[in-house]
Amino acid sequence: MAKTRIGLEPEEARELNKRVRASTVSVRDRQRAQIILLAADGHTQERIGETVGVTRVTVNHWCRRFVKARLAGLADAPGRGRKPCCRWQRSRRRWRQSLAPRRSWGAGVVAR
DSSP, rough: OOOOOOOOOOOHHHHHHHHOOSSOOOOOHHHHHHHHHHTTOOOOHHHHHHHTTOHHHHHHHHHHHHHHGGGGGGGGTTTOSSSOHHHHHHHHHHHHHHOOOOOOOOHHHOOO
């Protein structure tokens, strides 16, 4: 696949540099910003992967996402990761069912 040329606007470069230097940003956001900055400097995907500690395929993935959607493309895609669990709703429903009056399984009910 041909190398995608990445050109950065000054605001984008500032935001990416801020993400690389910030101590409160997640590691994956820092890596993604570093990948884009190195790609904009003209480094090869193999070199970027060695520097950041990811594979060439990962570098290619994030470069394509950046070219397609700019800074918004570096965010996690919706639907990724473990889905939230609603255990409290299930347990609440079971609790309510346990409080409901139970039907008696007497002779009249069994005979029907």
